[in-house]
Amino acid sequence: MFLALLLCYGGFTALCLSMDRHHAELLGRKPSARRRQGMKLSGWLLLALSLWAAVSSTGWGLGLVEWFAVLMLSALLLVLLMPYRPRLALALAGLSLLASPVAVFAKG
Amino acid sequence: MKEGFRQAMAWLHTWAGLIFGWLLFAIFLTGTLAYFKDEISHWMQPEIPARSLSSEASLTLAQHYLEQHAAGASRWLIDLPDAREPGLSVRWQQAPATPGTRGQFTEKLLDPQTGAEVQGRDTRGGEFFYRFHFQLQMPYPWGRWLSTIAAMVMFVALISGIITHKKIFKDFFTFRPRKGQRSWLDGHNAVGVLVLPFHLMITYSSLVIFMTMVMPASILAAYKGDAEAFYDEVFPASNTPDMAGKPGQLAPLAPLLERASEQWSGGRTGSLTVNNPGDANASVILARDGADRVVHDFGSALTFNGVTGQLLSATPKQALPMAIAGSFYGLHMGHFAGPVLRWLYFICGLAGTAMIGTGLVIWLGKRQLKHAKSGVMPFELRLVEVLNIASMSGLMVAVAAVFWANRLLPVAMAGRADWEVNSFFIVWGLSVLHAMVRRGRAGWVEQLALAALLFCALPLLNALTTPYHLGVTLMQGDWTMAGFDLTCLGSGLFFAWAAWKMQRAGQAGVVTRPRAKSIMLEQEAH
Numbered sequence: 001m002f003l004a005l006l007l008c009y010g011g012f013t014a015l016c017l018s019m020d021r022h023h024a025e026l027l028g029r030k031p032s033a034r035r036r037q038g039m040k041l042s043g044w045l046l047l048a049l050s051l052w053a054a055v056s057s058t059g060w061g062l063g064l065v066e067w068f069a070v071l072m073l074s075a076l077l078l079v080l081l082m083p084y085r086p087r088l089a090l091a092l093a094g095l096s097l098l099a100s101p102v103a104v105f106a107k108g
Numbered sequence: 109m110k111e112g113f114r115q116a117m118a119w120l121h122t123w124a125g126l127i128f129g130w131l132l133f134a135i136f137l138t139g140t141l142a143y144f145k146d147e148i149s150h151w152m153q154p155e156i157p158a159r160s161l162s163s164e165a166s167l168t169l170a171q172h173y174l175e176q177h178a179a180g181a182s183r184w185l186i187d188l189p190d191a192r193e194p195g196l197s198v199r200w201q202q203a204p205a206t207p208g209t210r211g212q213f214t215e216k217l218l219d220p221q222t223g224a225e226v227q228g229r230d231t232r233g234g235e236f237f238y239r240f241h242f243q244l245q246m247p248y249p250w251g252r253w254l255s256t257i258a259a260m261v262m263f264v265a266l267i268s269g270i271i272t273h274k275k276i277f278k279d280f281f282t283f284r285p286r287k288g289q290r291s292w293l294d295g296h297n298a299v300g301v302l303v304l305p306f307h308l309m310i311t312y313s314s315l316v317i318f319m320t321m322v323m324p325a326s327i328l329a330a331y332k333g334d335a336e337a338f339y340d341e342v343f344p345a346s347n348t349p350d351m352a353g354k355p356g357q358l359a360p361l362a363p364l365l366e367r368a369s370e371q372w373s374g375g376r377t378g379s380l381t382v383n384n385p386g387d388a389n390a391s392v393i394l395a396r397d398g399a400d401r402v403v404h405d406f407g408s409a410l411t412f413n414g415v416t417g418q419l420l421s422a423t424p425k426q427a428l429p430m431a432i433a434g435s436f437y438g439l440h441m442g443h444f445a446g447p448v449l450r451w452l453y454f455i456c457g458l459a460g461t462a463m464i465g466t467g468l469v470i471w472l473g474k475r476q477l478k479h480a481k482s483g484v485m486p487f488e489l490r491l492v493e494v495l496n497i498a499s500m501s502g503l504m505v506a507v508a509a510v511f512w513a514n515r516l517l518p519v520a521m522a523g524r525a526d527w528e529v530n531s532f533f534i535v536w537g538l539s540v541l542h543a544m545v546r547r548g549r550a551g552w553v554e555q556l557a558l559a560a561l562l563f564c565a566l567p568l569l570n571a572l573t574t575p576y577h578l579g580v581t582l583m584q585g586d587w588t589m590a591g592f593d594l595t596c597l598g599s600g601l602f603f604a605w606a607a608w609k610m611q612r613a614g615q616a617g618v619v620t621r622p623r624a625k626s627i628m629l630e631q632e633a634h
Binding site: 001012015016019022061062065066068069070071072073075076078079080082083084 | 278280281282283284285298299302303305306401402403439444448449452453455456459
């Protein structure tokens with residue numbers, strides 16, 4: 001479940017950065033079209049990966065429930081963190097993406 | 109046309125949400141607490157020790173106890189302890205004095221390690237919140253009907269809310285605090301949209317749980333008005349052999365657990381029923397504990413001969429429609445959830461509660477603006493304000509009152525469990541009076557501050573009245589007790605923060621605009 005949480009949080013942050021307004025808020029400038037596309041693609045990819053991570057660790061039944069749970073929690077965390085601690089929200093996304101390969105190995 | 113439809117939906121969302129909002133808030137909050145039903149019960153009955161346990165050893169102790177104390181009973185019922193419910197509960201039913209009547213039940217709670225009787229204080233524990241969540245403390249079946257109607261309205265409010273909310277994807281990550289009414293709407297949308305899968309699941313599944321009550325027409329039509337025949341077919345009773353009339357020696361029950369586990373490919377036994385325990389035709393029914401699967405299986409059981417240990421019958425495999433209904437039931441109850449997932453369920457429940465609460469605040473806030481200058485509020489707005497305060501902050505105080513009553517009422521008091529429940533309703537009623545007496549913001553601030561005080565002081569009260577204070581429970585790693593105390597402390601701090609915010613927002617309104625503007629400029633500079 002932890003790996004799925006890391007990937008979900010990273011994915012949502014990427015999706016958030018693919019929007020002009022949030023990109024400007026968090027990074028201070030508007031993104032280029034290519035950057036926006038890249039962020040969108042990697043965001044969706046990370047969310048799909050997190051689904052795989054949840055299902056592969058506990059099977060479809062419990063895996064889907066856990067995936068939805070971390071999906072909702074990570075989005076809620078990001079949205080509540082952004083207006084108060086924007087740097088922390090970004091730093092957490094970086095950390096979670098860095099930590100996810102470690103989580104894969106720790107599990108396997 | 110399109111806008112007309114959306115406006116109609118907005119109207120529906122506004123009024124359905126308002127009329128049932130107060131009730132739904134209470135249903136959601138108590139339901140959220142019910143995810144920790146067993147943990148709350150454990151805190152409210154600290155006399156029952158939580159220990160590491162094995163089902164086999166507990167069952168042997170239970171059998172030994174029942175053979176000594178209830179040899180002549182017609183039926184034994186044994187509830188095995190698990191990680192969340194540490195007590196080993198045994199019940200037995202006397203053979204009825206006259207045929208056709210129900211024999212009297214006796215219930216005892218045993219220490220799963222020693223087999224000695226444990227006397228827990230008289231309380232409903234977490235069961236109170238669980239029952240209130242769908243029965244609303246009303247006589248059967250009115251509470252169930254009312255809560256089911258509330259669930260339908262909730263479903264309507266969710267769907268109409270999705271249609272009303274124009275920019276779901278554009279505003280997906282948007283939350284702008286410190287902007288008054290705007291922030292409340294942002295918060296309402298954010299918890300609504302981000303936790304939407306949970307809201308839809310919990311609301312729809314609650315309708316599935318009561319579907320035979322709400323929509324009996326198809327059953328009555330197909331079974332020609334005989335609903336009993338439907339239930340007999342859906343929940344086949346295990347046929348148990350009649351009494352032989354000859355005495356027989358009951359075989360040890362513990363080995364049956366292993367055999368049941370093989371039958372269920374690793375599934376645990378939750379409870380056992382022994383029919384005619386002293387008879388040559390004694391039978392043992394093992395019911396499966398649902399905590400290992402998401403899909404709930406209603407009444408999955410094995411029947412053994414009590415003397416020879418021969419497997420007599422097994423309930424058939426779950427049919428697909430039952431599995432679908434069972435998965436909604438399982439998802440709603442979350443029996444399968446381990447500690448982490450259980451906390452996530454709890455957080456989702458709180459998000460749902462917050463969504464309803466913010467909606468109620470927005471309704472009033474929008475309409476109050478019109479009357480801000482005159483300072484006089486029409487009666488209907490004042491009514492909504494009183495109900496808002498009492499149904500939200502008043503309910504929090506009432507929940508705290510249950511826990512305080514649990515520790516302060518004397519253990520030997522007659523009708524103790526009822527007085528815990530009474531204190532909940534008395535305090536809730538008082539909060540209505542208080543909200544009527546005090547004007548608007550003062551009512552909010554005072555009730556939130558009281559909730560903060562009561563919750564923050566609960567760990568202290570626990571330390572003064574029982575030997576299980578945080579210092580002990582944290583050292584021993586008793587996370588149920590420690591977790592309860594810490595959660596109370598956390599909620600108390602949250603209420604204190606909320607009260608402080610309320611107080612400050614009230615003053616900011618008086619000090620007028622320039623100050624708010626300078627704060628905004630300051631933020632933009634950072």
